Amino acid sequence: MADDTSTQATAVWPIAKFYFQVQWDSQVMCFQEVSGLDVETQDIDYRAGAPSNDSSPTFSAIKMPGLKKQSNVTMKKGLFKLDNRFWDWFNQIKLNTTKRLPITISLLDEAGGTTMVWTLSHAWPTKITATNLDSDGNEVAIESIEIAHEGISMDTP
Template structure:
């Protein structure tokens, strides 16, 4: 008998990537939630250390895991009237001081509950890019913020 998919488990299907939210500490103990168009840079990698002992009979190196590093996270969102949150945060950067905060990115399921969570530790804005302006364009104005951070924690609640 052919499988028509009616008996398939709900947990087998991959998650769609369009339903997500971004939260960060807005000060005074309140979390701020912003709607973003795109989030990228949620990757982490371990650098490779190659080593070969001088008396090794094998003519190749041994590869070992090294320092873990992660790339900057880029967030894109539409520009709204009187919304300067990114520039205000970026303007707080002074010589060797910056307002760092925890940032949480939640991939949401169909009920709105987090299904996958990425947490950035001590994130701070390293770059804010405004939109390009075109007199003959008809696109939405989009700004970009790039966040440096000190670690990426991934969990599935």
């Protein structure tokens, strides 16, 4: 008998990526796009100096995990009149000191419930890109901010 999918679990389908929210310190902000939520471990080539029973018979190096490295996170949003939050935060950078904030990015399901949460610890702005100006265009003005952070964690509530 063929499966009519009436009893199919909701966990079978992938989560859509277009419904998300960003909590910036204590306020929720709307963004068009968030990218750079990645982490990697650098690999180290290692070869023992003296032959032993554990060393490779082919005299080649082995790979070992090294330091973790996170990318900067880029967020893009529409430009609104009198909304200077990016610039206000960026202008607080003074001689190696700045206000560092926790930033939480939540992927939501169709009902608005949280499915996955990425948290950036001690985040601060490294770059702001204002919109490009084009007299022939008819697009919405988009600004972006690049965020450096001291670590990213992912949780599934």
